[in-house]
Amino acid sequence: MSDTPRPTKLIVALDTQDTAQARQWATGLAGHVDMIKLGLEFAYAAGFDAVSDVAGTQPLFLDLKLHDIPNTVASAVRSLSRLRPRLLTLHASGGRAMMQAARAACDEAFPADARPQLLAVTVLTSLDDAGLAETGVQGGARDQVLRLGALAMDSGMDGLVCSAHELAPLRQELGRAPVLVTPGIRPAGSDQGDQKRIMTPAQARDAGADWIVVGRPITRAADPAAAAAAIAAELAG
Structure with missing residues (x-):
């Protein structure tokens, strides 16, 4: 694979339980x-028919963070x-067998030209070192992300979801192969919210993100389309 960095692209998180609101955002932000x-909040509240309706023809990041025994996750993927x-x-913390089962189910159930990229979540961006220690994980977020990232790629995943602060170490350890998707992105001056390990769009781009995920700084802006355009311009700068 080429060592040339891929351009960093923008994903908007439509975090709502309201189908009409999600559809309005999706329509207004098209282009x-x-x-x-769309993730757990929307899927649980509105159902998967609404997920399909809101997405329409736009590319969809379905963020369900599947985590169960291998057979159950494989059935969910199908x-x-x-x-x-x-x-x-x-x-990724579901382990090798679970990820391999998801990979096999994805390759079996989806047409070859419509297979999603499977992304393993490493450490949630709401967790810092202290929060991880409370769950029994020692060594801090960076070490845990690198461990889980290597396991995920060895288990057939296409990429990883990670904090922007782990982008550079992951690129150093794993190279350009993983697709790296980074939530917890906040434009300069915006509210940090419940995220602990954050960066600006340009910082994430420079650290090696393929995709950044931005939610409230876009959807709660007075002009969501203008807010998205400003972030896209920052990424292109």
């Missing part, structure tokens, strides 16, 4: 973002094939 993200997401998440 201003590269992909939309069940999601009708939605045709471009990106689909599962937890």
